[in-house]
Amino acid sequence: MIEIKNIVKSFGDKEVLKGVSCILRQGETNLIIGGSGTGKSVLLKCIIGLIKPDEGAILYNDRDFYNSSLEVQQSIRREMGVLFQGGALFDSQTVHQNIQFPLDMLTTMSEADKRERVEFCLQRVGLEGTGKRMPSEISGGMKKRVGIARAIVMNPKYLFCDEPNSGLDPLTAVKIDELIKEITQEYNITTLVITHDMNSVMEIGENIIFLHSGHKLWEGDNQTLMHSDVAELNEFIFANKLLRDLRS
Numbered sequence: 236m237i238e239i240k241n242i243v244k245s246f247g248d249k250e251v252l253k254g255v256s257c258i259l260r261q262g263e264t265n266l267i268i269g270g271s272g273t274g275k276s277v278l279l280k281c282i283i284g285l286i287k288p289d290e291g292a293i294l295y296n297d298r299d300f301y302n303s304s305l306e307v308q309q310s311i312r313r314e315m316g317v318l319f320q321g322g323a324l325f326d327s328q329t330v331h332q333n334i335q336f337p338l339d340m341l342t343t344m345s346e347a348d349k350r351e352r353v354e355f356c357l358q359r360v361g362l363e364g365t366g367k368r369m370p371s372e373i374s375g376g377m378k379k380r381v382g383i384a385r386a387i388v389m390n391p392k393y394l395f396c397d398e399p400n401s402g403l404d405p406l407t408a409v410k411i412d413e414l415i416k417e418i419t420q421e422y423n424i425t426t427l428v429i430t431h432d433m434n435s436v437m438e439i440g441e442n443i444i445f446l447h448s449g450h451k452l453w454e455g456d457n458q459t460l461m462h463s464d465v466a467e468l469n470e471f472i473f474a475n476k477l478l479r480d481l482r483s
C-alpha cells in the first residue's frame with residue numbers, strides 16, 4: 236500500500252499539485268486519470284522520488300520516503316518497477332539484455348540465475364523465444380511487453396505504468412491492460428497506472444483517482460465512475476462519444 240498525503244508542488248509561481256491525498260491499494264490496479272496538464276505525471280514523479288514535493292508525504296507500507304535515510308530510500312527504490320511511457324528500451328541492446336539490465340545494475344546474481352529470471356519474465360509476458368531480437372525488430376505492443384518484463388524482473392512490490400497504452404491499437408491496448416491487471420493480482424503488487432484512456436479506465440480501474448487542476452476531485456471504481464455528480468469528471472468521461480451514447 237502507498238499512502239499519498241497532502242502533496243503540494245509548485246514550479247516557480249505555478250502551483251501544479253494543490254494538496255493531493257489518496258491511498259493506492261495493494262493487489263489492485265490504481266489509476267490516476269485526468270485531462271492534459273492536470274498534474275498526473277508530476278504526481279507520479281513525486282511518488283517515485285524523481286521530484287521532491289514542497290509539502291506532504293509518501294508512505295510506502297508505512298515508510299515515509301522523503302523522511303527516510305538514503306539506505307531506506309534505496310531499498311524502497313529497489314522494490315519499484317517502472318514502465319515508462321515510450322517503453323524506454325535501449326535500442327542497441329537485445330530484448331534479453333534490456334530485461335536483464337536491472338539485475339546487472341542492482342544484484343549480484345550469477346549469470347545463470349539472471350538468464351533464468353529473464354526467461355521466466357519473457358514467458359510471463361508472452362514473449363518466449365524473442366530474447367535475441369533487437370527492439371527495432373519488434374512491434375509497439377511487444378515493446379510494451381518487454382517494458383513490463385523489465386519492470387517486474389526485480390519482483391517489485393510497487394509497479395508504476397505511465398500511459399502504458401499510448402501508441403497502441405485498441406486490441407493490443409486491451410491485452411496490455413489485462414497483462415498489467417493479471418500481474419498485479421498474481422504477485423499482489425501495488426500498481427499505479429497513469430492514463431487518459433477511457434477503455435483502460437473501464438477495463439482495469441479498480442481504484443480510480445480523478446485529478447483536475449492539481450486537486451483530487453473524485454475517487455471510486457469503474458462501477459461508480461459513470462454515475463458521479465462531479466461536473467468536471469463527467470466532462471472528462473463523456474468527451475468520448477461512445478460513452479455519451481451509452482449513458483443516454
Ligand SMILES: Nc1ncnc2c1ncn2[C@@H]1O[C@H](COP(=O)(O)OP(=O)(O)OP(=O)(O)O)[C@@H](O)[C@H]1O
Binds near residue numbers: 269274
Ligand atoms: N519540470 C517542470 N518545470 C516546470 N513546469 C512543469 C514541470 N513539469 C511539469 N510542469 C507543468 O506542470 C503541469 C502539469 O504537468 P503534467 O506533466 O503533470 O501534466 P499531465 O496531467 O501528466 O498531462 P499529460 O496528460 O498531457 O501528460 C503542466 O502545466 C506542466 O507544464
